Amino acid sequence: MPKFHWEDFTPGQVTEYGPREVTAEEIKAFAAEFDPQPMHLDEEAARASFVGGLCASGWHTCAILMRIIADGFILDAASMGATGCPEVKWLAPVRPGDALRVRMKVLATRASRSRPELGFVDARFDMVNAQDLPVMTLTSHLMLGRRPAAP
Amino acid sequence: MRYFDDMSVGERTELGSHTFTAEEIKAFAKKFDPQRFHVDEEAAKASHFGRLCASGWHTAAVYMRHFVEFERREADEARARGETPARDGPSPGIRELRWLKPVYVGDTISFAREVKELRETTRQPGWGLMVAYNTGTNQHGELVFSFIGAKFAERRQKG
Numbered sequence: 001m002p003k004f005h006w007e008d009f010t011p012g013q014v015t016e017y018g019p020r021e022v023t024a025e026e027i028k029a030f031a032a033e034f035d036p037q038p039m040h041l042d043e044e045a046a047r048a049s050f051v052g053g054l055c056a057s058g059w060h061t062c063a064i065l066m067r068i069i070a071d072g073f074i075l076d077a078a079s080m081g082a083t084g085c086p087e088v089k090w091l092a093p094v095r096p097g098d099a100l101r102v103r104m105k106v107l108a109t110r111a112s113r114s115r116p117e118l119g120f121v122d123a124r125f126d127m128v129n130a131q132d133l134p135v136m137t138l139t140s141h142l143m144l145g146r147r148p149a150a151p
Numbered sequence: 152m153r154y155f156d157d158m159s160v161g162e163r164t165e166l167g168s169h170t171f172t173a174e175e176i177k178a179f180a181k182k183f184d185p186q187r188f189h190v191d192e193e194a195a196k197a198s199h200f201g202r203l204c205a206s207g208w209h210t211a212a213v214y215m216r217h218f219v220e221f222e223r224r225e226a227d228e229a230r231a232r233g234e235t236p237a238r239d240g241p242s243p244g245i246r247e248l249r250w251l252k253p254v255y256v257g258d259t260i261s262f263a264r265e266v267k268e269l270r271e272t273t274r275q276p277g278w279g280l281m282v283a284y285n286t287g288t289n290q291h292g293e294l295v296f297s298f299i300g301a302k303f304a305e306r307r308q309k310g
Binding site: 030033034035036037038039049050051057058059060062063064066067070074075079080081082083084085086087088089090 | 179182183184185186188198199200206207208211212213215216219238239240241242243244245246247248249250251253
């Protein structure tokens with residue numbers, strides 16, 4: 001039985017998840033598979049690029065955010081996925097050794113009109129590094145199952 | 152990649168397609184998105200998705216792979232013509248990312264992009280901002296994934 005349902009989220013609610021440390025090895029491994037650009041693959045080439053040093057792919061940063069919130073609450077929730085992200089902004093490079101935290105703010109919630117078993121949670125996720133510098137901000141429409149009525 | 156000056160609004164590029172296997176769906180999900188419908192066939196059957204499906208971030212990552220390969224082909228073509236390819240620019244972000252339908256195990260997704268806007272910037276001399284609409288379509292012709300991406304592209308030197 002999931003711990004969290006749609007009803008557990010209220011507008012204005014703020015929670016924090018993480019930290020999760022990023023290693024050079026995983027930055028390079030993700031890049032080799034999905035985003036093989038020099039600044040994500042190789043320290044030397046990265047130094048010569050516009051970011052000035054090895055940094056994580058923006059999509060890798062999104063995937064790390066997903067893992068942080070999965071461990072934070074999604075795996076304990078009646079999660080039904082997400083319909084999308086109205087906005088994703090990459091604000092600063094994510095470097096090897098960064099310990100990333102995610103602050104989630106619930107912006108709005110609404111019950112689905114067509115599907116009574118679920119509701120939507122619109123949330124904003126701010127990802128910061130150990131220096132509290134924002135590295136990414138993302139808004140998303142999460143879908144969560146509703147709490148079953150007591151028998 | 153190409154120079155900002157050589158791009159035109161409305162140009163569309165097919166980036167290639169990818170068939171999602173159960174192994175890679177589960178491998179990605181175990182690392183980044185271990186929800187039951189992405190890591191376990193049986194649990195996925197019992198979920199509202201009804202079948203194992205890829206994490207939305209996996210679909211996005213596979214799109215990126217195709218986009219990077221496309222830019223690499225452009226750079227190779229420029230070199231073959233004896234030109235210096237444009238330098239790579241950063242992306243400030245994306246918007247309107249939509250996961251419209253699940254990407255199920257065995258689905259073949261074809262990726263494409265269309266240039267929507269070419270914006271000259273005064274803050275970044277020598278660079279322009281290119282805005283593109285990116286899509287993923289499954290083997291049934293259904294749009295499953297889309298987003299609007301922005302990226303800085305180098306301008307040709309005047310003179």
